[in-house]
Amino acid sequence: MARQLAAAGHAIVDSPEQADVCVVNTCAVTAEAERKARHYLSGLARANPQARIAVVGCYATLSPRQCAGFPGVSWVVPNADKEWVVEMVVSSPSPSPLSLSLEHGEGGRTRTRAFVKVQDGCDNRCTYCITRLLRGPARSRPLADVVAEVQALVDAGGREAVLTGVNMGSYGRDLGLPGGLRPLVEALLAHTDLERLRLSSLEPWDLDEGFFRLWENSRLCRQLHLPLQAGCYETLHRMGRRITTGEFARLVEAARVAIPDLAVTTDVIVGFPGEDEAAFRAGYDFVAATEFARLHVFPYSPRPGTAAIRLPGRVARQVGEARARQMRELGAQQAFRFRQRFVGREMAVLWEQRQRDGLWAGLTDNYLRIVTSTANDLHNRLTTTWLLAVQNDHLVGEVIG
Numbered sequence: 001m002a003r004q005l006a007a008a009g010h011a012i013v014d015s016p017e018q019a020d021v022c023v024v025n026t027c028a029v030t031a032e033a034e035r036k037a038r039h040y041l042s043g044l045a046r047a048n049p050q051a052r053i054a055v056v057g058c059y060a061t062l063s064p065r066q067c068a069g070f071p072g073v074s075w076v077v078p079n080a081d082k083e084w085v086v087e088m089v090v091s092s093p094s095p096s097p098l099s100l101s102l103e104h105g106e107g108g109r110t111r112t113r114a115f116v117k118v119q120d121g122c123d124n125r126c127t128y129c130i131t132r133l134l135r136g137p138a139r140s141r142p143l144a145d146v147v148a149e150v151q152a153l154v155d156a157g158g159r160e161a162v163l164t165g166v167n168m169g170s171y172g173r174d175l176g177l178p179g180g181l182r183p184l185v186e187a188l189l190a191h192t193d194l195e196r197l198r199l200s201s202l203e204p205w206d207l208d209e210g211f212f213r214l215w216e217n218s219r220l221c222r223q224l225h226l227p228l229q230a231g232c233y234e235t236l237h238r239m240g241r242r243i244t245t246g247e248f249a250r251l252v253e254a255a256r257v258a259i260p261d262l263a264v265t266t267d268v269i270v271g272f273p274g275e276d277e278a279a280f281r282a283g284y285d286f287v288a289a290t291e292f293a294r295l296h297v298f299p300y301s302p303r304p305g306t307a308a309i310r311l312p313g314r315v316a317r318q319v320g321e322a323r324a325r326q327m328r329e330l331g332a333q334q335a336f337r338f339r340q341r342f343v344g345r346e347m348a349v350l351w352e353q354r355q356r357d358g359l360w361a362g363l364t365d366n367y368l369r370i371v372t373s374t375a376n377d378l379h380n381r382l383t384t385t386w387l388l389a390v391q392n393d394h395l396v397g398e399v400i401g
């Protein structure tokens, strides 16, 4: 949206106070995400009472009336109409030039790393999931469109693209393209000059071992986000996930053999209905044995209209939160160990921005966040960097080339 608006001649501003129009892209994946959207919307009108607000995304789809009730809201745009947001906002009368503040997203701001959506929607039936209900069936963008968009990003100075989608592994099925995501990745590597291509979340059952051969091309970033959701066999089954813990473990093993220094990151839900202490322990042990580079932990959030809401064995909120704390602690230890492995190594870092503390921050291809101190402008530069030490959630590095 930001790119389209900028292309139409509008200015993207840094804060809502400066904007004529604010586009707020909302999430509804958990009750907490909804609460944050509400909190944000109520603060926005106070920050800039003149601004007109467009609420888009999953919360706008789930609760359009509630969204319309916030002060300053001129448009509530459900997911089905999301592609028209730019036209709606631009075609209605407003002061000129139109300035927009984009919140909850970095699209359009950084040309270092851009997100490119390749599909939307999902045909799976995970029992806890409201996303598939709000986003509808899987639909893919034509391959040639994605290739053209990525090359346009490169022409505008971009060095890294991150492919995104609700269920990206199903890419191409609705278009009758055989081979899933693989032909798209191959086309992007063959027909664009992109230096780094990163894949966002992929459901593990959409991959086979042959998929990992794509990483013979070093322009593909060595990071795989494979949502596990539960490390307990029975819980996974009740979640309606199309994989077993054994299959997941074998897939991760094959990926690690094929791709040295790979970062495997994941999502885990704790406190799912029926998760007793033994099931939680089994899940914890599985995560401990798998050793992830980063772990996103969510306490189960019952969502209206999903199958899981009717399952017996509801876990008390305090129990779910205590399990989330334990799991997050394990995730922090694993992330620390992953970073520690790279101390003393030289790696390529794509520098993104100078932080408030004056230090530059960037990423390695395997998703290590690196921070360095220099007077030089490193924005959008790809440098060889010596990794010196782990500090909090990042590594400290020194640019050497």
Ligand code: SF4
Residues within 6 Å of the ligand: 122, 123, 124, 125, 126, 129, 130, 131, 132, 166, 167, 203
């Ligand atoms: S794969 Fe499962 S969790 Fe992911 S969007 Fe589809 S139904 Fe939801």
